[in-house]
Amino acid sequence: MQYINQWTLHFLLATSFLLCASSYIFSQEKCCSSVVALSNKVVHTESIEKCIVRPLPLKNVTFDADIYLQKEEFIYLTDLMPGVMVDAASVIKGVEYLHKKNKFSSIKISVLYSDESISLHYSLESFWTFKKVKIRGVFQERNVFAQCYVMSRGDQFSQSKHNHSILKIKKLLERDGYFGNKITTSFEYNEKTKDITVYISIDKGKQFTYHRIEVEIQGSDDGADYDELKKHIEKKLLHVLSDKKYKKAIMNREAIAVKTYLSHKGYLQTRVAVKEVINKITRTVDVLWKITVLQKRSIVFFGNRFFSTKELLEKIYAFGKSAWLMPATLLAEEILTAYKHKGFWNARVVGQEEKDRSFFVIQEGARAIIKAVEIRNVGAIDSFFLKKKCFRKVLHHKYYDFQLYNEAIKLLSNVYMNAGFLHAVVIDPTFVALEEDDEYKLVVTIEEGKQSYITSVEIAGYHELQAEGPFKKNFQQEPVLCDMKILDQQQAWLVQHFQQLGYLHPRVKPTITMQEHDISIVWTVDPGEKVYFGKTIVGGSSVFPFTSLMKIIRYAQGQQWDQEKIKQAFKGLKELNIFESITFTPDMTDKNQEKSIILKIHADDVYEVRFRAGVELQHVQKYQTFNGLTYKIGGTGLMRNPFEKGDVIRLDLDFAASHREVVACYKRPLFFKTPLMCNMQVYSIAYDQPGFVGSINDIYTLMQNGFSWGMESKTNFLEYSFRVGCEGMMTKIKDPLMQKSLIAAIDFQPQLVDQMVPFFYIEPTVMLEYLDNGLNPTSGFLTLCSLKGMIPFQKKYKDTLFVKLLCEQSFFIPLKTVVAACRIRFGHIFYRKLSAIMPSERFYLGGSHSLRGYEADLAPPLGVFVDEELQEHLVPRGGKSMLNINAELRVPIFKKLAGVVFQDFGILSGDTFVDFKPQNFLASTGFGTRFYTPLGPLRFDIGWRWRKQTPLERSFAWFLTFGQAF
Numbered sequence: 001m002q003y004i005n006q007w008t009l010h011f012l013l014a015t016s017f018l019l020c021a022s023s024y025i026f027s028q029e030k031c032c033s034s035v036v037a038l039s040n041k042v043v044h045t046e047s048i049e050k051c052i053v054r055p056l057p058l059k060n061v062t063f064d065a066d067i068y069l070q071k072e073e074f075i076y077l078t079d080l081m082p083g084v085m086v087d088a089a090s091v092i093k094g095v096e097y098l099h100k101k102n103k104f105s106s107i108k109i110s111v112l113y114s115d116e117s118i119s120l121h122y123s124l125e126s127f128w129t130f131k132k133v134k135i136r137g138v139f140q141e142r143n144v145f146a147q148c149y150v151m152s153r154g155d156q157f158s159q160s161k162h163n164h165s166i167l168k169i170k171k172l173l174e175r176d177g178y179f180g181n182k183i184t185t186s187f188e189y190n191e192k193t194k195d196i197t198v199y200i201s202i203d204k205g206k207q208f209t210y211h212r213i214e215v216e217i218q219g220s221d222d223g224a225d226y227d228e229l230k231k232h233i234e235k236k237l238l239h240v241l242s243d244k245k246y247k248k249a250i251m252n253r254e255a256i257a258v259k260t261y262l263s264h265k266g267y268l269q270t271r272v273a274v275k276e277v278i279n280k281i282t283r284t285v286d287v288l289w290k291i292t293v294l295q296k297r298s299i300v301f302f303g304n305r306f307f308s309t310k311e312l313l314e315k316i317y318a319f320g321k322s323a324w325l326m327p328a329t330l331l332a333e334e335i336l337t338a339y340k341h342k343g344f345w346n347a348r349v350v351g352q353e354e355k356d357r358s359f360f361v362i363q364e365g366a367r368a369i370i371k372a373v374e375i376r377n378v379g380a381i382d383s384f385f386l387k388k389k390c391f392r393k394v395l396h397h398k399y400y401d402f403q404l405y406n407e408a409i410k411l412l413s414n415v416y417m418n419a420g421f422l423h424a425v426v427i428d429p430t431f432v433a434l435e436e437d438d439e440y441k442l443v444v445t446i447e448e449g450k451q452s453y454i455t456s457v458e459i460a461g462y463h464e465l466q467a468e469g470p471f472k473k474n475f476q477q478e479p480v481l482c483d484m485k486i487l488d489q490q491q492a493w494l495v496q497h498f499q500q501l502g503y504l505h506p507r508v509k510p511t512i513t514m515q516e517h518d519i520s521i522v523w524t525v526d527p528g529e530k531v532y533f534g535k536t537i538v539g540g541s542s543v544f545p546f547t548s549l550m551k552i553i554r555y556a557q558g559q560q561w562d563q564e565k566i567k568q569a570f571k572g573l574k575e576l577n578i579f580e581s582i583t584f585t586p587d588m589t590d591k592n593q594e595k596s597i598i599l600k601i602h603a604d605d606v607y608e609v610r611f612r613a614g615v616e617l618q619h620v621q622k623y624q625t626f627n628g629l630t631y632k633i634g635g636t637g638l639m640r641n642p643f644e645k646g647d648v649i650r651l652d653l654d655f656a657a658s659h660r661e662v663v664a665c666y667k668r669p670l671f672f673k674t675p676l677m678c679n680m681q682v683y684s685i686a687y688d689q690p691g692f693v694g695s696i697n698d699i700y701t702l703m704q705n706g707f708s709w710g711m712e713s714k715t716n717f718l719e720y721s722f723r724v725g726c727e728g729m730m731t732k733i734k735d736p737l738m739q740k741s742l743i744a745a746i747d748f749q750p751q752l753v754d755q756m757v758p759f760f761y762i763e764p765t766v767m768l769e770y771l772d773n774g775l776n777p778t779s780g781f782l783t784l785c786s787l788k789g790m791i792p793f794q795k796k797y798k799d800t801l802f803v804k805l806l807c808e809q810s811f812f813i814p815l816k817t818v819v820a821a822c823r824i825r826f827g828h829i830f831y832r833k834l835s836a837i838m839p840s841e842r843f844y845l846g847g848s849h850s851l852r853g854y855e856a857d858l859a860p861p862l863g864v865f866v867d868e869e870l871q872e873h874l875v876p877r878g879g880k881s882m883l884n885i886n887a888e889l890r891v892p893i894f895k896k897l898a899g900v901v902f903q904d905f906g907i908l909s910g911d912t913f914v915d916f917k918p919q920n921f922l923a924s925t926g927f928g929t930r931f932y933t934p935l936g937p938l939r940f941d942i943g944w945r946w947r948k949q950t951p952l953e954r955s956f957a958w959f960l961t962f963g964q965a966f
Helices: 002-027 045-051 071-078 088-099 142-146 159-175 227-241 248-264 309-317 320-324 328-341 383-390 392-397 402-418 463-467 484-500 546-552 563-574 736-746 795-800
Strands: 030-039 056-065 104-114 117-126 129-136 182-190 195-203 209-219 270-279 284-293 298-302 348-354 357-363 369-376 425-433 439-447 453-459 507-515 518-526 532-538 579-586 594-603 607-621 625-640 648-656 659-671 675-690 698-714 718-732 757-771 780-792 802-815 818-830 862-866 872-876 881-894 897-909 922-933 936-945 956-962
Touching: 030 045, 030 088, 045 088, 045 104, 056 071, 071 088, 071 532, 071 546, 088 104, 129 142, 142 159, 159 182, 159 195, 159 248, 209 227, 227 248, 227 284, 248 270, 248 284, 248 309, 298 309, 309 328, 328 348, 328 357, 328 402, 369 383, 369 392, 383 392, 383 402, 392 402, 402 425, 402 439, 402 484, 453 463, 453 484, 484 507, 484 518, 532 546, 546 563, 546 659, 563 579, 698 736, 736 862, 736 872, 757 795, 780 795, 897 936
Parallel strands: 056 117, 129 195, 209 284, 298 357, 369 439, 453 518, 532 594
Antiparallel strands: 030 104, 104 117, 182 195, 270 284, 348 357, 425 439, 507 518, 579 594, 607 625, 625 648, 648 659, 659 675, 675 698, 698 718, 718 757, 757 780, 780 802, 802 818, 818 881, 862 872, 881 897, 897 922, 922 936, 936 956
């Protein structure tokens, strides 16, 4: 009994121990086996659903990746944060988003359970991706060779595709005769992002030349002698190819020329094969031309004068090989049609066949002359206008030409269609013979009908839109002439309207009903699926801060789709100047209303060095001739994203005989609620102020050394900046003998000459730009206002303190094809006299952007400088106050050429506004031309001033430069 009680006690103790152990174990985390969520580009949804069977709150989430993946981006894509409810669907969604980055080859998830919660750990493995290809060893056609590379940026790197790309480059080189080329490749591996940069070094070697040229001709006629034909072709090929550089394009061109020559000889069916023997030792190519000709058919023309034999043969050969089978009578009809289309209405063509030859006897006759055009039954539109608009080419050409005649009839129909005559019909025109032989009058009869008016426009199912945009007009009360442009405008407005409402691909279709001459339009709109912004998925691996990236992107998940917001996001990323390419692509494979955006950003090279060199015009002499060309050299060094904050370090160096600029700049975006761009600069600038016209010397040198710090921000239409800094300014007069005279001429305090005056300055600027095109605006306005305060550091220069205000307002008004442009500028410097203001800070007028009848900075009031020979010269003086008004009409002339007529007004004032008198206003009138190029308009302007204030002035000035005047 005691034994049993002891055994029972031991059993109870053991059971208690097991229960405690079990309770302890189950109270600790229990690990579920890892699940492979992604492999072979497939998301394994079933495996995830088996592992996570019910929703649980998330206790913790961690991840490890073999590439740079920011925690903020991981949380954004997976939506996994402690405390959220996690189920299989949410995990699958997160894996799908990670998969769309197109970077991960496999994703494994470990699931840990504890106390009715769940912890997740992601293991992400990625594949190597292609970043970019760089071509070395060649200076030209780098882009051509780079296009041979078959992988796109962000694609998984494939060795087979790489090898195929190298073969394509080799074939491209061989097509140009570089058969001894050598191509070597090397790879740069970025372990952080697992990107591969491919370097391809190309050694073209010597270009091979043609050596021996041989021709073999075989024909279907065994008895024919082809020796003469062979000699002629061989002689021609030897002349073109012998000892010339090999190019495949030349071979193809000569093969076509040989076929054309044989066809002219009657061999309409030929085959040309080329066998090339490449000798790499002698760097030559031997070419054997194997030519096969089939049955010959000679074609002979008699009596043709207007069309050459070559032109007539080309019309026959347009039928191809079937021309050999066509009877001569059918070919004669084609030739006759060609003559009649050119006005030979009495021409005759007779075709005859004789064995392997065809003869065509042509009697051309006289050519019809269109002496006049008469348009009958014209009532609504002036007949003179119709003749000038539609038949000008017909009358100018003089002789009848079917193509010109057909174009004229189409133009006539279009004029009536655009004027609302939808039922207008051009009755078959007739040609009336005049008194002189072969002269005719073209008589065109029009059945105009009545003009059709749009009397009703309705948008089915959207009556609230009837009072918006192009639908505001009450067509029932004021019918409008029917014009297809009205329909185009209404359709474009509807599409844009529904896209702004979030419908990505609305379908808009008009139903037109005509009742006599009243037209009713009913617009049917199928908006399709309403789309919202989904997540923005950054492809690949990017070191750019993810939180900063999302602040640049102004849209957010769940917001209504708006294409304009994507454009603004693209613009914001581009302005960072650190990305080589940026693309936003909606993920149309996503069937939900929320469409994810695949953002591919590819960083540009971290280091870049640019060099530039050229010449520039230094002075103008004798009013009209150029003199003093000088060198201009410079360079730019760039370091992009050195601290991985979207920042840029830039150094600019420019040197010329008349100026020197050294500017070091550091830019970095700062991301608050509104992104700001921080800009720090250190600079040293020296500039020689050009002297009077006719002088080869400078009157003084301006020097500016300093540093500044600024902030700027841009929105859709508004740009504002704030800059502070310290700057030392010096006005240096080189020639001491002329110093006193020049000081008096420019009205400057003598004690400030050759002195470096240090300033603290502050400058806020606001610009509102609402233009349709920044380079060549046709509508909109621009407003600019800046305020600059300069405070000297030293008391002895206290008189130089000033505040400078500049305001500018521009308007652009479209008047059909003409653009009316106007600009008003006003500036004033507060507190100080003109003599205490540095010349570089004064206001000036004259030049290609202000008063175009005056040379740069040479608008009165001017200073009078007396040289050593006691001759007087005019030099720029500037003013404290400035008013400038520019107005011009920009008129298109032809395609990319436009003309301008302008009127400029302006006035400068010294210490007070007393100079703002009517008699002191300056004016210039002139004209110019604009030739539009990809870099902007190339501009020539010439202006004449209304009056000369001194005999030393000339009456006009001209300018050749890029860009509009304003």
